[in-house]
Structures are given as C-alpha cells and as structure tokens.
Amino acid sequence: MNTRPATASARSVDDHRHRVEQLLRPLAVRDVDAVPMTDALGRRLAEDVRAPVDLPVFRNSGMDGYAVRAESVAVTPVTLPLAGVVAAGQPGLAALPPGSAMKVMTGAPIPPGADCVVPVEDTRAGETTVTFERGRAAGDFVREPGTDVRAGELLTAAGTLVRPRHIAALAAVGLAALPVFRRIRAAVLTTGDELMPAGTPLGPGQIYNSNGIALGAALAANEIDVVAVEHSRDDPDEFRSALARATAAADVVFTSGGVSQGDFEVVKDVLAGRGGEFGSVAVQPGGPQGLSVVDGVPVLSFPGNPVSTMVSFEVFARPILRELGGLPPVPEHALPLRDPVRSPGGRRQFLRGRMEPDGVALASGPGSHLIAAMARADVLIDIPAEVTELAAGAIVTVWEL
Incomplete structure (x- = not known):
C-alpha cells in the first residue's frame, strides 16, 4: 500500500458530512399526523400503540375438527353423537351437551362446555355421529382470549417503522388510523442550459437530465417525500424563482450543478450572495460542494456530473437522512x-x-x-x-x- 498526505486546502469528507448533519438535524422535529391504516406503510410511529382489545377476541378453534370435552375422548376409539355445527362468525352459540361433539371450523367460537378440539383427520364422521380415533387433552387447539395480546398491552412501540407485519397486528385489533411522524419533504432542483427532458430530441451540446429523476429516486428510496423536481436554466432570475417554489414546499432542497469554478455557476452565484458556503471537499468524485440556508430551509448543492451527484448523495446526505427517518445505517x-x-x-x-x-x-x-x-x-x-x-x-x- 502506498500513501500520501491528505490535501490540506480542501475540507475533509468527515468534516463536510458533519456540517451536513448539523444542517439537517433540526429536521428530526416534525409534526405528527393521524393517517389511515392503508397509508401507514413505511411511516414512523410517533407514539406507543396499545391494543384496545384482546387477541384472540374470543375463545375459538385452531383447527377444523370437533369441539368436545377431553374426558369424553379419553379412551378411543369412541363414537359420540353430533350435536351441531359451528361456523366462523356464528351468533347465539349453544352449549355443548355432555357426552357429545360439535363440528367447528378454524376460527369459529368454541361452544360453552367444550375444552378441546379434535382435528377432523383424527375422526370418522357419520350422518349423526362421529368416531374419534385419537383423544386430546383439555386446551388442545383452543385459542384462549388474550393469549396473543391483552387489551392495554403495548402492541407497537413509538419509533417503529411500520411494515406489513405491523399492519396485520394493528388492523387485527381494529385500529383504523395510526399516529405517525410526517416524513421529511424534499425538493430537487437541477440546473444547466444543456439539460433536456427525456423524450426530447437532443440538439448539439445537449444531454438528458438524469440527475433530477435520479436524486428523486434516491430520496424516495430512503423514505423521503419528494414534493418537487424542477429544472432551471443557467439564469439567475429563473433559478431564484424555482428556488423560492422549492423552499416554500420542502423541508430540504437538493440542487445539482452550478457549483464549480466555471463562468456559468448559477447556484453558487445566487446562493453565495445569500450566505451560502461553497468550496472544495477532498473527495473524488464530488469535490465542489455547497451548503446554504434559504428562508429557513437547508439547501445542499451537489456538482452536476451524474456520478458526482449520486455519490455526493450517498456519502453526505443518505446517512443523516436515514438516521432522521429512523432507518438502519447504510450497511x-x-x-x-x-x-x-x-x-x-x-x-x-x-x-x-x-x-x-x-x-x-x-x-x-x-x-x-x-x-x-x-x-x-x-x-x-x-x-x-x-x-x-x-x-x-x-x-x-x-x-x-
């Protein structure tokens, strides 16, 4: 391994990343929204959620089979009279007569008087009787109320990133809405006279604008709401107007292009005059970087080369955005x-x-x-x-x- 001292004139990667973290950390304090369960996937819970009911809600069967008293099938084979059939959701459940059996479906209520369920595969059914080839102990295949969770118990803790498995449990206890943190809202603003939208024929010196789409995708992949993706030509007034729209809609703005040492660096020219810091970071790719605050909104300015833009996001923005959103660190x-x-x-x-x-x-x-x-x-x-x-x-x- 060959080594050489680091460049002293440029800011280090760790130093710049720390500055980005300090700029974005206030975004951790966000409003709380109550959203329908159908919109909660991928959101972060703002409060502990406790079960309003027991799960299971009532005593029910874990198998398709026959509800009996265990003592009635202690010695097998034995044939018992069939006293009825219990379906899932059946109201007005009758008690099980002593010495008999009731057919039950998975999830159906256990009739009063029964204390176990014998699976259907352990039986031979007739028209009015059922023969049991194997007995069961009291409690077998009976789901008791609250054995999953009791009413009042913690179901999902504050800070949990809601995944389908959480939705299943939260919906099962009858919750229609959840308290979640509002996601960070981001806007993307690309610059450059040479950039054209996809589907447009290219003229001399023109290229397609990939950075806007790519940055928007990178943000969305890290649980950020992308509220705007705009493009500005290298015109200061046009850029100011686009920036004003972006800062009005977003918590953080990402710009691409216009931050280097050329003659048409519209981002640097406009934002440096509003207190923005622009300089070089000792990194490749992505050396030119800018940090600003416009109307109270942090603005991160990346260089315009496509790989520089994406690497800048991965190195400087993605780690802190994931931390603020409660996502695990970048592996x-x-x-x-x-x-x-x-x-x-x-x-x-x-x-x-x-x-x-x-x-x-x-x-x-x-x-x-x-x-x-x-x-x-x-x-x-x-x-x-x-x-x-x-x-x-x-x-x-x-x-x-």
Whole structure:
C-alpha cells in the first residue's frame, strides 16, 4: 500500500458530512399526523400503540375438527353423537351437551362446555355421529382470549417503522388510523442550459437530465417525500424563482450543478450572495460542494456530473437522512479487493464496485460521467485520502448502494 498526505486546502469528507448533519438535524422535529391504516406503510410511529382489545377476541378453534370435552375422548376409539355445527362468525352459540361433539371450523367460537378440539383427520364422521380415533387433552387447539395480546398491552412501540407485519397486528385489533411522524419533504432542483427532458430530441451540446429523476429516486428510496423536481436554466432570475417554489414546499432542497469554478455557476452565484458556503471537499468524485440556508430551509448543492451527484448523495446526505427517518445505517462491509487500485493522493476516493463471492470487483473507472457503468455497481469502495495504491487482496471498506 502506498500513501500520501491528505490535501490540506480542501475540507475533509468527515468534516463536510458533519456540517451536513448539523444542517439537517433540526429536521428530526416534525409534526405528527393521524393517517389511515392503508397509508401507514413505511411511516414512523410517533407514539406507543396499545391494543384496545384482546387477541384472540374470543375463545375459538385452531383447527377444523370437533369441539368436545377431553374426558369424553379419553379412551378411543369412541363414537359420540353430533350435536351441531359451528361456523366462523356464528351468533347465539349453544352449549355443548355432555357426552357429545360439535363440528367447528378454524376460527369459529368454541361452544360453552367444550375444552378441546379434535382435528377432523383424527375422526370418522357419520350422518349423526362421529368416531374419534385419537383423544386430546383439555386446551388442545383452543385459542384462549388474550393469549396473543391483552387489551392495554403495548402492541407497537413509538419509533417503529411500520411494515406489513405491523399492519396485520394493528388492523387485527381494529385500529383504523395510526399516529405517525410526517416524513421529511424534499425538493430537487437541477440546473444547466444543456439539460433536456427525456423524450426530447437532443440538439448539439445537449444531454438528458438524469440527475433530477435520479436524486428523486434516491430520496424516495430512503423514505423521503419528494414534493418537487424542477429544472432551471443557467439564469439567475429563473433559478431564484424555482428556488423560492422549492423552499416554500420542502423541508430540504437538493440542487445539482452550478457549483464549480466555471463562468456559468448559477447556484453558487445566487446562493453565495445569500450566505451560502461553497468550496472544495477532498473527495473524488464530488469535490465542489455547497451548503446554504434559504428562508429557513437547508439547501445542499451537489456538482452536476451524474456520478458526482449520486455519490455526493450517498456519502453526505443518505446517512443523516436515514438516521432522521429512523432507518438502519447504510450497511458497510470489509472485503478484499479483486483488482489492484490506484487513487489520487490527498482525496478520499469512492470507486464504484460490485460484491462477488471472493471480494469486491471494480465496476467502472473513476470518471464522474460514467453513470451507465455505475448501474452495474452495488457498493462504493472507500479509498482513504492518504492511500495512492492498493494491491489485489487488500481489505477495503465498501458501502452498499
């Protein structure tokens, strides 16, 4: 492994990520909404939810079979008279006469007087009688009220990310709505005269606007509500208008493009005049970065090259957004390199890689324009700023995409 001292003039990745965290952390305090159960999937519970009823609600059968007294089938085979049939949801349940059996369906109420259920496969049924080939003990295949959860017990704790399994339990106790935190709302604003929407024929020097769609997808994949995706030409007034709409609708705004050292850096030109900080981070790709607050709304400004935009989101924004949303941290792994790696000294490099059974392979070169190649990657390979060369087999940290 070859090393070189990190560049002193640029902000470190950890320093910039800390600044992003400080900028976004106030978004943890959000309103609480009561949403219908059908809209609760993927939302974070704001309060403990306690069961309003017992589960099971009533004494019911765990099998299709026959409800009996255990003492009646203690010695088998034995034939008992059939006193009736109990269906699920049947009202006005009659008591079980001593020395008889009632046919019951799974989930049907257990008739008073019965204390067990004999599965149908252990019996031979006639028209008016049933023969039991095997007995059962009291309590067998009887679901008692509250054996799953008692009324008043904690069902789902505050902070729980609601998944289908939670919906099943919460719906089973009859809840129609849940108290959840409002999701963080984000707006995406791309810039550049050269960007065209998909489906539009390209003219000379034009490219398709992938960053708006890609950033919106990255945010949605991390439980963020994307309230707007807009594009602005490199025109200060147009950008100001789009930014005003974005900050009015969102809790945080992400911009792409216009932050470097060129002549038409509309994002930097507008936001630096409003107190925004723009500079270089010792990272590749994604060196030019900006942080601003506009009308009380944090604005994160990423460079416009497609890979730079996506890597910037993964490295700087995704970890804190997942923390604020209560999602688990971005998974990391220590894996051996399948290929040797060279890296520019002084900049922490995030190469695109692919996990293989024997380690991590490079999925593309380091270029910040190689967005199609990034689609073949499933991890970022984290190469420290002081490292310039790693041999195949060296252990590296990878971040799952």
